[in-house]
Amino acid sequence: MTRTLASLCAVAAAACGSWLLLGAPPAPLHADQAIELEDSDDDFLPDAVEWAVLTNAHAADTDTDGLPDFVEVVQRGSPRATGTTRALDHEMRVVVTAPPLGSAGPAWLHLLFRFVGSASLLSSFQAWLEVPNLPGVRVPLDLLGFHGVDFAQRITAADGLWVRLSVPMVSEPLLRSILPCSIQASATIGSRTVVTGVKLFDVQGVVCTLAPLGSNTNRVAMQSIGALGAALTPGSNRVCMLTLARAGSGPSGTVYEVVAAACEDCNELECGAGCPDSVGWVFSIPGGLETITGG
Numbered sequence: 001m002t003r004t005l006a007s008l009c010a011v012a013a014a015a016c017g018s019w020l021l022l023g024a025p026p027a028p029l030h031a032d033q034a035i036e037l038e039d040s041d042d043d044f045l046p047d048a049v050e051w052a053v054l055t056n057a058h059a060a061d062t063d064t065d066g067l068p069d070f071v072e073v074v075q076r077g078s079p080r081a082t083g084t085t086r087a088l089d090h091e092m093r094v095v096v097t098a099p100p101l102g103s104a105g106p107a108w109l110h111l112l113f114r115f116v117g118s119a120s121l122l123s124s125f126q127a128w129l130e131v132p133n134l135p136g137v138r139v140p141l142d143l144l145g146f147h148g149v150d151f152a153q154r155i156t157a158a159d160g161l162w163v164r165l166s167v168p169m170v171s172e173p174l175l176r177s178i179l180p181c182s183i184q185a186s187a188t189i190g191s192r193t194v195v196t197g198v199k200l201f202d203v204q205g206v207v208c209t210l211a212p213l214g215s216n217t218n219r220v221a222m223q224s225i226g227a228l229g230a231a232l233t234p235g236s237n238r239v240c241m242l243t244l245a246r247a248g249s250g251p252s253g254t255v256y257e258v259v260a261a262a263c264e265d266c267n268e269l270e271c272g273a274g275c276p277d278s279v280g281w282v283f284s285i286p287g288g289l290e291t292i293t294g295g
């Protein structure tokens with residue numbers, strides 16, 4: 001039996017509970033959804049997602065290595081630099097985005113899937129929120145309880161079936177009020193179980209996340225989830241490379257310390273002057289760094 005996107009939706013609905021922590025109705029959309037999900041280079045990644053994962057929104061293959069941005073992003077690889085090519089397999093990644101600085105509208109949660117075969121291979125799915133103040137507690141996310149969920153799919157010749165589920169959540173200020181937090185998702189696709197997550201921080205009033213960048217899985221880029229625009233610092237979006245060292249583990253996840261932080265050449269991107277101040281920063285990641293980098 002072939003499982004359609006509608007039944008994929010039903011799997012998600014059955015597996016998820018409710019947005020217990022926030023308990024608020026969905027924030028109304030203030031901008032046209034088509035604009036918020038605009039995909040300028042038609043590579044299946046909305047421009048807003050490309051900002052958060054550090055790919056070029058005007059090139060479908062940012063590092064020109066022949067591997068499409070979507071594949072490298074869903075594999076949690078290194079789309080800006082030639083890296084190790086991972087085997088063709090089922091994949092999933094969660095990405096959170098926000099409107100550009102100064103713009104109204106909700107933060108979006110995007111679930112990206114790559115199926116080697118059909119979506120009917122998805123046998124279980126769950127998404128949840130974790131906050132350090134409630135260590136080990138998984139607050140279920142009812143993704144389909146939000147209005148305006150957007151589905152897209154693309155069948156490719158060599159890279160499997162691509163599926164994107166984008167969910168408009170709460171406003172960016174409300175999201176910022178509960179930080180730090182992690183949004184995690186787990187899925188069983190065929191015989192493979194994939195766990196993926198996003199760690200979100202409030203860095204001087206800007207919601208930031210950690211994005212894999214390069215082949216070293218202990219190094220991640222600290223990136224804002226919404227475009228900062230030219231008004232703040234022309235040409236800069238504060239890309240900053242952090243080197244993490246495992247410092248222990250606890251009920252809130254694996255604990256990491258930033259042992260080095262430096263600005264690096266990142267093509268058209270630049271780095272904020274405060275980057276080195278991140279050294280000594282300690283935080284936890286539920287499920288460990290591999291939920292972000294793919295291991």
Ligand SMILES: [Ca+2]
Pocket residue numbers: 039040041042043044045046047050057
């Ligand atoms: Ca795109």
Ligand SMILES: [Ca+2]
Pocket residue numbers: 061062063064065066067068069072079
């Ligand atoms: Ca590429």
